[in-house]
Amino acid sequence: xxxxxxxxxxxxxxxxxxxxxxxxxxxxxxxxxxxxxxxxxxxxxxxxxxxxxxxxxxxxxxxxxxxxxxxxxxxxxxxxxxxxxxxxxxxxxxxxxxxxxxxxxxxxxxxxxxxxxxxxxxxxxxxxxxxxxxxxxxxxxxxxxxxxxxxxxxxxxxxxxxxxxxxxxxxxxxxxxxxxxxxxxxxxxxxxxxxxxxxxxxxxxxxxxxxxxxxxxxxxxxxxxxxxxxxxxxxxxxxxxxxxxxxxxxxxxxxxxxxxxxxxxxxxxxxxxxxxxxxxxxxxxxxxxxxxxxxxxxxxxxxxxx
Amino acid sequence: xxxxxxxxxxxxxxxxxxxxxxxxxxxxxxxxxxxxxxxxxxxxxxxxxxxxxxxxxxxxxxxxxxxxxxxxxxxxxxxxxxxxxxxxxxxxxxxxxxxxxxxxxxxxxxxxxxxxxxxxxxxxxxxxxxxxxxxxxxxxxxxxxxxxxxxxxxxxxxxxxxxxxxxxxxxxxxxxxxxxxxxxxxxxxxxxxxxxxxxxxxxxxxxxxxxxxxxxxxxxxxxxxxxxxxxxxxxxxxxxxxxxxxxx
Numbered sequence: 001x002x003x004x005x006x007x008x009x010x011x012x013x014x015x016x017x018x019x020x021x022x023x024x025x026x027x028x029x030x031x032x033x034x035x036x037x038x039x040x041x042x043x044x045x046x047x048x049x050x051x052x053x054x055x056x057x058x059x060x061x062x063x064x065x066x067x068x069x070x071x072x073x074x075x076x077x078x079x080x081x082x083x084x085x086x087x088x089x090x091x092x093x094x095x096x097x098x099x100x101x102x103x104x105x106x107x108x109x110x111x112x113x114x115x116x117x118x119x120x121x122x123x124x125x126x127x128x129x130x131x132x133x134x135x136x137x138x139x140x141x142x143x144x145x146x147x148x149x150x151x152x153x154x155x156x157x158x159x160x161x162x163x164x165x166x167x168x169x170x171x172x173x174x175x176x177x178x179x180x181x182x183x184x185x186x187x188x189x190x191x192x193x194x195x196x197x198x199x200x201x202x203x204x205x206x207x208x209x210x211x212x213x214x215x216x217x218x219x220x221x222x223x224x225x226x227x228x229x230x231x232x233x234x235x236x237x238x239x240x241x242x243x244x245x246x247x248x249x250x251x252x253x254x255x256x257x258x259x260x261x262x263x264x265x266x267x268x269x270x271x272x273x274x275x276x277x278x279x280x281x282x283x284x285x286x287x288x289x290x291x292x293x294x295x296x297x298x299x300x301x302x303x304x305x306x
Numbered sequence: 307x308x309x310x311x312x313x314x315x316x317x318x319x320x321x322x323x324x325x326x327x328x329x330x331x332x333x334x335x336x337x338x339x340x341x342x343x344x345x346x347x348x349x350x351x352x353x354x355x356x357x358x359x360x361x362x363x364x365x366x367x368x369x370x371x372x373x374x375x376x377x378x379x380x381x382x383x384x385x386x387x388x389x390x391x392x393x394x395x396x397x398x399x400x401x402x403x404x405x406x407x408x409x410x411x412x413x414x415x416x417x418x419x420x421x422x423x424x425x426x427x428x429x430x431x432x433x434x435x436x437x438x439x440x441x442x443x444x445x446x447x448x449x450x451x452x453x454x455x456x457x458x459x460x461x462x463x464x465x466x467x468x469x470x471x472x473x474x475x476x477x478x479x480x481x482x483x484x485x486x487x488x489x490x491x492x493x494x495x496x497x498x499x500x501x502x503x504x505x506x507x508x509x510x511x512x513x514x515x516x517x518x519x520x521x522x523x524x525x526x527x528x529x530x531x532x533x534x535x536x537x538x539x540x541x542x543x544x545x546x547x548x549x550x551x552x553x554x
Contacts, residue, residue, distance in 0.1 A: 016314050052554075055341030071548040082554040087384040087395065088547060094386060133391050137441060138429055146440065149432060277518060279426035285543070286393065286424070 051081055101126075102290040110164040113297055120301075127298025130291055134283065135299075143302045148253045156304030157248045161237040163306050168296045170280065171287075177240055177278025179228070182271050186223060193217055194225065195268040201233050202247035205260035240278075251275060350399040350553045354539045356490050357403040357474050358532070359497040360462045360507040361514075365532025367465065368525050369408070372449060379410035380419040380536065384554075393420040394542045397550060403474050415446060420537030427516045430530045452526040453517060463503040476500050 014024040048054065051063040062080030069088035070076050079085040101122050105113065113119045132141065138150040145152035151159060159177075160170050182191060197214025199206040218225045218233070226233075228241035235243035242250065249255060252266040283292060299305075316323050342348060358366060369375070382388050384395040396419045401407045425433070432439060435453055437446040466476040476498050477483040486495035497506050511523040516530035 014313075055345060058344060058346045060341075060345065060347075069548070072546050077548065079548075079551055082551070083384045084395070084551045084554045085548075087386060087389065088551065090386045091389070091547075134424075137425060137433075140442075149428070149440075277426070277428045279428060281423055281426060 105290050105293050110297060110300070114301075123294055123297045123301070127294045130287070130295050131298055134287065135295070138280075143299070145250075147249060147255060148251065151250050152248075153299055154303035155248060156306065157243065157246055158237065158304065158306065159235075159240045159242055159250075161306070162300070162304055164296055164300055166237070167299050167305070168292065171292050171295055171299075172282065172284045174282030175240060175278070175280040177275050179270070179275040181274030182223065183273065186217075186271075188272075190217055190223070191268055191271050192264075194223060194271050195264045198233075198244050198267050198271075199264050201245045202254075204247070204254065204263050206264060251278075347553050348398055349402060350397045350550045352397060352399050352540045353544070354541060355399050355402060356494050356539060357469070357476060357498055358535070359510055360466060360503040361510040361528055362532045362535050363465060363469070364457060364459070364462065364507065365528035365530070368452070368529045369532060374418075375408050375410050376412060377414035377446070378416070378418045379413050380407075380417065381409035381411075382417055382419045388417070392417050393537065396537075397540065398553070400537070400540060403469075405469060405472050405474065415444075418533070418536055422534045422536040422538040427514075427530050427534065428518060430533055431517050431526055434526065434529065452529060453519070453524055455525045457511070457523045457525050457528050459504055459507055459523065462507050463500050466498075466500045466503050470500065 012026045014026045017023050048061070049063065050065045052060055053063060054061050062082075065081035066078050067081055067085040067089050068076065068078045069085060069092050071088065101119075104119060105122075108116070108119065113123065131139075131143070135143075139145050139153050140150075143153035156162065158166065160166055160175060182194075186194075193210045193214035194217055195214070196206040196210035197212075197218055200208075200211040200214075217223045218229075219231065228236060228239060229244055230236050230241070233244040235241045252270045254263045254266050257263045257266040283295075287295070316326065357363075380396070380401070382392045382394070382396045389395065396409075400419075401409065429440060431453070433441070434449045436448055436450070437444040466474075467478070470476045470478065475482070475486060475489070477486050477495070478500050483495060483499050486498050489495075490498070496502065497510075499506075508523065510531065511527045512520075514527070514531060516528075516534070517524050517526040
């Protein structure tokens with residue numbers, strides 16, 4: 001077979017022979033291939049002159065292509081093409097388009113923004129993107145939170161206050177919840193009494209006798225719950241102590257606990273173990289003041305702003 | 307191409323052919339690697355970048371052990387969408403003490419180069435143990451054993467010694483320690499002193515209590531400590547936004 005093929009072809013050989021009769025064919029490359037190759041060489045040379053390419057001394061050749069941008073110090077600069085300069089140019093262009101809106105945001109009061117339909121639309125669209133990138137991991141995409149971990153932002157119950165200024169402060173500084181573990185100072189029976197009292201405050205099934213004892217304990221110096229949650233148990237927003245009378249639950253997973261005893265047990269767990277969590281990061285270093293203002297309005301408009 | 311004589315000469319001298327072959331294939335390396343030893347613009351000059359503390363380093367080892375890099379990159383590229391989502395683009399200087407670096411190019415999950423401080427420790431712990439309880443649409447696996455597995459701290463010093471061998475400035479002698487004090491300040495230098503590695507690790511874990519459980523040091527403590535430091539070492543508010551434009 002191979003011998004037949006050999007005879008039928010008129011291909012040139014490279015000319016040299018080994019061991020007397022070992023020869024090598026010389027099949028030239030197709031013309032289109034050769035010219036494509038030359039074209040890529042020409043392309044490379046053109047590319048080198050336009051874009052950064054060869055190492056040169058302690059740096060490299062920058063190329064002839066330029067990018068002009070305005071930096072954060074307000075200076076207009078021209079730099080040879082590179083991706084970092086390109087990013088600045090890109091950000092400049094976006095900033096120019098967004099500037100009128102962000103300037104308006106920083107110049108307007110919260111009340112003015114709420115009344116202006118065009119600004120409300122801007123807040124809704126840009127706030128939605130900011131919320132999805134930065135807030136939704138904890139507070140969930142719709143702001144509904146996770147019972148046991150992160151507060152619901154769509155209801156009108158606010159740990160630290162629901163006014164624009166309160167929300168703004170929460171975003172800028174972050175928050176940290178703290179409640180001592182009462183198992184260290186109270187007995188199991190006392191904690192049970194307190195849990196029944198807290199259940200009673202929200203009209204959940206409870207033991208009336210235990211709740212009465214818990215009421216006394218709540219307002220006593222022994223447990224001193226009233227220091228933080230207030231004499232009326234409606235909480236103190238200055239320190240983030242929650243209202244215990246509204247049947248809205250963040251830490252104790254009362255809604256999904258089954259039966260009267262299960263719900264009281266959930267409350268008991270929080271009183272006994274306390275809280276040293278509920279940390280919200282501070283966003284001042286990560287987001288711009290305008291972005292934080294947009295988010296303030298967005299969160300306020302999620303439902304329960306006051 | 308009528309180079310019959312030379313061609314045959316090379317092909318019949320295997321030693322010469324080996325030498326010439328090596329010369330030909332090292333061109334790529336010489337062109338791409340050698341200039342990096344002479345160019346002074348590759349690594350940005352920034353303040354704040356330091357080697358990891360013993361606890362963070364253990365967390366990093368767990369990050370690699372669990373294969374986090376197969377779905378998460380640590381390289382924010384200089385594009386507008388990445389800046390808006392993740393923050394400032396990553397600098398070469400920020401991974402100068404990473405061996406091996408975790409830049410990656412596969413993003414099934416989000417980039418983690420600046421995840422430090424973005425979420426609370428509590429979120430990280432819950433999310434690692436059960437990702438879908440925090441992010442319903444997530445496809446990340448559960449890592450519950452991180453919470454229940456005590457951290458092996460017996461080799462904390464050896465791990466730093468190994469990194470010292472490849473050039474990370476952990477200190478073994480008093481002189482090296484003093485160099486680190488000059489270079490990073492005393493607080494950081496103490497964390498980098500190999501003889502104190504185990505003590506420093508325990509102190510940081512107990513103080514930080516990253517996993518929310520004070521009864522012991524778990525692998526979760528180490529991993530969360532590592533995640534919370536990612537991308538936080540450089541304070542970008544100190545620099546103009548075009549401070550690093552020449553380094554590219």
